[in-house]
Amino acid sequence: MWDFAESTVEDVALLRQRYEALTDSVRQLIDATLRTEVGDDVVASAKAEIDAATAKLRSHQRADSLGISVTPDGGTVAWGNVAIGPRNPLAPPLEVVHDSPIRAHFDTRLGAAYEGPPGHLHGGYGALVLDHLLGHVASYGSVDTAVATGTISFRYLRPTRLGPMRAEAEIQDTDGRKIFVTGHLADEEGVSVTAEGVFIALKRAPEDLPERA
């Protein structure tokens, strides 16, 4: 766990800046790796540089995954999250925007690295981003309450074209610990996938709370 105990808000911002720039470079490399048509010699030369960079970065690294940390200002960060993590090259990353306490959306652009059917988003990746957004809406504003996905269903109206896309989600109802959320994913031609989820609010045990600085 990155330890923010001795950090200020400014320290955390600088750390994020340092690693975010690196992560953005790796996102570019991922796209180039996928689309390149260079020959053996150039591949070997690029691979040697990549391996050298990996060795440098591994010279001092944490043993485990990044988890969730509480920042000095009382917020939480999930820098390694596969959907939203600014330090995770696999994450586009998604930047969720709240429209109200029960409603949120994100706009993103997903390219060649997110392909399933030719020219289109992998249906499972659509499920990933919608699961994330619906869960985010369900858990908004609670630090000491964890929200777990109970069930989630997706209806695919048509394939989603790679490129710009937008997702929206909204809490529809609650019943005890259950939170009912719906949402959709849309490309430039309109809605392509709809989602319905039931999330469960769980009181976190103190030992499961993120480290507080």
Added chain:
Amino acid sequence: MWDFAESTVEDVALLRQRYEALTDSVRQLIDATLRTEVGDDVVASAKAEIDAATAKLRSHQRADSLGISVTPDGGTVAWGNVAIGPRNPLAPPLEVVHDSPIRAHFDTRLGAAYEGPPGHLHGGYGALVLDHLLGHVASYGSVDTAVATGTISFRYLRPTRLGPMRAEAEIQDTDGRKIFVTGHLADEEGVSVTAEGVFIALKRAPEDLPERA
């Protein structure tokens, strides 16, 4: 589209070998980027090497995503697929094994880059891999038939621990163009997510068929 028209089976195998080694190096770099704790100087030095490698690879690259190609032996490859693509650094990659014409599984190990809740797989990523496996089982053996996900539902029994995991899927029934498939994801403690999907068999239009070498 990578053009296999002039290729032999051996050519395709060599191409795959060339780019697979590069992609595996990038997968290592992704993990190192996520977990590194090195300071500004080392980050800057590693970033310069990564950017240099990206520029080399981009010196000759395809304009679009990789799509699906037919190989000289009549098989299909989806080298860029976000779940299974051997050329996609985002893909673990999953290697689906057929147990029978209606049943398949994969074993994989998902680490820090696939995190949602601390130490656990992102629930949406579980949905991604199950959607892929169920769809794969539904479409097994058909080149001129595309299978689209109609609806798919997931039930989360508990969080899936990062590390070794296994998924299984099986066709339960068919009704006209509908194919009913169930499956699950399990970590070392047992089943953590179950899935039920309805897939639709679509006759592909000739212009939508992958390029045939």
